[in-house]
Amino acid sequence: MIEKEFEFYKAEGYTDVFNYMKKNYLPFAGGTDVMIKVKEGYLRTSGLLYIGDMLELKGIEKKDNSIFIGAAEKLTDIIKNTIVKENFPGLIQAIELIGSLQIRNQATLGGNLANCSPVSDSMPILMALDAKIHIVSENNRKIIELKDFPKGVCQTALETGEIIEKLEIPIINSKNYQAYRKFAQRPEVSIQKCSTAVVFEYENDEITIKKAKIAIGAVAVRALRCEKAEQMLKGQKLSPELIEKVANMVSEESKPISDIRSTREYRQKMVGEGFREIALKSV
């Protein structure tokens, strides 16, 4: 493949971003996805725009019962952050499974979402956490639900001229349980075969499930929420029979294919197993 030469510019603020994006520059933060595409020669843009140091895209803060994570925050910094740790242990668990330490030191959450691969490890858990994405463009700002963000393999709801500013994750005030299970060829530096993310929110009795949120990865062109399975759990207490039923439902709701990483049958079975494993651990 041919390595094309690219113009390169470092954005200092939004004005730069929007100007350069009009000139068909591709924004990038950690570059762990973009640089591979550069090397492999299939980027069609005229230039590269580095947005990884923009203050507007940085910062992790708690406000109005939500936690906001800047799009250009490095995964390692998110893992280390105490408010994220306290509120979203499931997210930390997922992010720690992305690539290797070196990759996590470089990669950003905004990049992981915007890259929007069906095998993204942050997407399922963030969907289960009801995350929202704050999007900015030259003349507009908008907030969309993460579950509406992916449109297909590496295709997002982002329109021309838009970038992700930050992520908003609502804090769960009741007792809750969050977990992420990734199935892969080996534990480190391995893309998932499939994955299951689960968030249980409990009633005041701390065992009845008020709300269950289940998302699965790599079993369709995009990560999915398993709404039927979630419904089955609403207002219930976990029992072995219920876990079994829901696990089967999660499998049923998946639509995987066979490829080099795994088979359709295995993936379908495993997303259910992922749920079972998490559910059993939660009690």
Place this chain on the structure above:
Amino acid sequence: MKNNFKTVNHSVRKIDGLGLATGEELFTDDYDIRDCAVIKLMPSPYAYAEITDIDESEALKMEGVIDVLSYKNVERIMHTTAGQSYPEPAPYDCAIFDNTVRFVGDKVLAVIAEDEKTALKAIKKIKVKYNILEPALDYEKSEDRETSRVHTEKDAIQIIPIKFQPEKNIASEVNAVVGDVEKGYKESDEVMEDTFYTQYAHHCMMEPSSTKGYIDGRGRLVLITSTQVPFHTRRIVSHATKIPVSKIRVIKPRIGGGFGNKQEALLEPIVAFAVWKHRIPIKLILKRDEVFVFSRTRHPFRIKYKVGFNKNGEIKAIHLDALQNTGAFGTHALTVVSCVGSKILPLLNKIPNMLFTGKAVYTNLPAGGAYRGYGATQGYFAYTQMIDVICEKCGIDQAEYYKKWHIKTGETSEIFKALGEGKPGHIFKIDSCELTQCIDKGAEAIDWKSKKAKYSFKNKKNKNERYIKGIGMGCFMQGSSVPYIDMASVYIKMNDDGSFNLNLGATDLGTGSDTVLSQIAAEVLETSINNILVISSDTDVTPFDVGAYASSTTYLSGLAVKDCAEKIKKIIKKHAAKKLAVKEEDIDLFEGNAFIKGSKDSCSYGEICTSAMHIDEMEQIQATSSRVSKSSPPPFSAHFAEIVIDTLTGNIKVEKYVTATDCGVCINPKLAEGQVEGALVNGLSYALIEDYSFSKKGNMMNNGFGKYKIYTAADLPEIITIMAENSYENTGPYGAKSVAEVCINGPIPVIANAFYNATGKRLHKAPFKPEYILEILGE
């Protein structure tokens, strides 16, 4: 046996270790040659096609494009790329460029350009027309009438009888008979059969296949190349390009791993032809995706056994049948098949009736080649499980079974004679075998007997447990060199200050052989390893050596070094005796000095050499030695693994792995352990995750590290490495035999045996991916 070695049997540092760490040692691509042009190969998009037309005119018009090489302008000379001794036991079934492409990724043509970018652009401008043929993709069907023949060219030949039958898609065939198996089956209480499959895999050496060439000031071709076989390469290049041997110099710099992959003259003929034609420096370095398909691979195999045995476990007859997928070319086809028999059947040498049938068949898939283990790895999958089955059926402990039946010191095996490399083998006796010791130590380290009983599926109380444990074991052997085929030679000269130049044909691939061989020289010469200056693998400077393969370097090249150093030692004594005015018998050498026995009168090596060169005799103290191996003493290893199976996900986790290995005296214990553990990681990864996945059209889908995963240090179990004590191989240098390959044979069958111990089920197909394990558990 107590050894008083001074340098040998010590873990001295690798002589190139620091330089490799600091980046000062040079690999092929590090050699800066001004204005070095590059070659890029156009890969075949089809598994099987005839090239009907190539239009390179647009490419040739491009600025910076130097030439396009293809079958149209490169003389067709049939050869094999297999880097083996002449006459090679491999069919001459390839030309530098052919008008037929035989697998996806096969070379169609080569573009030579001033830089890589231009070369890649030029490739896009070349129009190639193909007549697409139906590919042969299933090796079990290769011989069927309906299957396409992969080699229909009339000029493909065998140069020694290896049963090359292209009309049947057979690259090679080999049989060996000891006794009469049919008679043996009749005498048996029970006869059973089974079939096993092993997969493609890649060596994944860090440094990709790389070759650079230029013309030196006297018009000779110099190739700097990442090779395990510099001398074979020189010969093969000369044959394939008609450049006289006298005009070729092959230099092997530092190598970033080979594992068999580089026992092949693959890129060198292309670069040699290009440089010779254009008289400019040119390089060819494969990218990783090319390395996976275009360089050599591990041959997939189907292995069948049929065994007859008695209630007491005694085997009366065994038939081992090996069907090898050699891919598009028959490189190492025969010899890898042979090793399925020759490196396995001697292990339990008291079986009276043995039949080995082996066949290598062509397909339109990547070509196999040499890879650590070399057929034994594939064969042990079947054999070691077979022993396990017999033990389970007869109620005998596996460890005790091996101890009773394994080949012992002083014994031999009929197989040594029956199976050679394209000719009959040679009988030899086992001079050292500490396998019983290895079995005992390994069993103790892992607590074999009690865990085996505890984990056995027969004793499992709770059938619904998610995680179940299992333990398995097996014993393995390999060889050390190929008797009466492998040859190594050495030249040593002494310098004014008492240091020595050690010029070796042998090839260090990162294995540490330069260090190990210096240790042997230093030991003989009673000097420090710092006084041994090694140059290895330069066809102009060093004498011949077959190269690094067949686990031969420490053993055979070590013998040549020892022999040569002993000659030097004699000469030193002669000079010292004259200088000190005593008889040669009265001279002792010690730490770089010659002493009169029982006295303090001495002279230093520096003084001896200085007077020999400048004052007295006026001669260079020097010697050469050349050795052929007369036996192939097997290293032995006993392996034990404890695994945990996740019955819900099918994941197998190896928790603990114990190896106990007899490689004779470890010349360098740390490097020997490194070989054991390296082979183990290599084998675990092969057993559990490595595989080639192909599209229906024969295109490899996972040719990159993003998709083809291998084990890293993070994925390893607890490893216990035991080296046998008191093993001394009298035919080897300072008691040494080989260690590099044997341990890769363990993981597949040992994990499979542990799986049986846990579940009562047998695994027949490697790798043991979770998808496959769930399927088996569900049966």
